[in-house]
Amino acid sequence: MKYKKILITGVAGFIGSAIAKKLIELNYEVHGIDNLSSGKIENIPKGIIFSKIDISKEKKFNFLPNDIDCIMHLAGQSSGEISFENPISDLQKNTIATLNLISFANNTKVDKFIYASSMSVYGDVKDEPISEYHETKPLSCYGVGKLASENYLRILLKKSDSFMMRMFNVYGPGQDFSNMKQGMVSIFLSQALKSKKIIVKGSLDRFRDFIYIDDVVELWIKTMMTKEEGFHELNIGSGKKTSVEELLEYINEVLGPLDIELEGSTPGDQMGIFSDNRKIKKMFKKKNFIDLDQGIKHVLKSEIPS
16 A cells, blocks of 8 residues: 555544554554543554644644655544634634644655545535535634635645545544533433433534444545545535434434423534535445444444443
8 A cells, every 4th residue: 555654633532543543453654643632542542653742833743754654634623612712722723733734744755635624614505415516604613714724735735635524423432422512413422321311502403414433434544545636625424414303313212211402502503514425435436324323323332331
């Protein structure tokens, strides 16, 4: 395989650690960075060459080899709600960190840069599958920062091929059940397991595109391996529309009866969005995605002691 030495930022987080684990299984040399502000040290797989670093502040990356083949950049603040509480911090953790990493990539031999972007770059959309060619008009500070980082990569990255992974609602085993401001599936499951009560911020008619962590890991690995060149935006979603009410019904089937309570809303929250994912299906020849009901059962199996 062409890419042998990989750098993963946010390696102690939910998605970063899952990708790292798979790469270690595939015998890659994996260097991992995380400031451990939200990620957990116990998430980092064995075999990772780890550095505790805040890349939003670090401008010199002398601790890394200068022959990294591929950067997988997943570090950052990942909550739209939190981005309103401290927009400057969100800017530093997401956009400034990306700029620092671009500088490292330009000064070394990085061939490929894969960036964890978000569906939030699209903003308010119609009730229809949203493709990568849809206009971008984010509603949250988080979405603004993600879109800015995409554009900085497009403009400033000199010699590396780059892929903007616009991830939809990722869920699965290993997600942080203590974080009540990020991850709709994990928030609802955490509440249900603790109290048999789920507090929903916003309408039950809202809809999302939920994609299981194994599908996400597969797509990141295939992106690393692809021979496609240049700059690409990719929707990382299942392509299936699921309402909040339907999600609650799935959870109620396995953990019910549950008490559902509606309470206010979340600032910058999209009413609904799901992906047109034909681009990734064609590029990576991916036909099937794990169904939400099956995925929820996998999550609960990992969270509930047998």
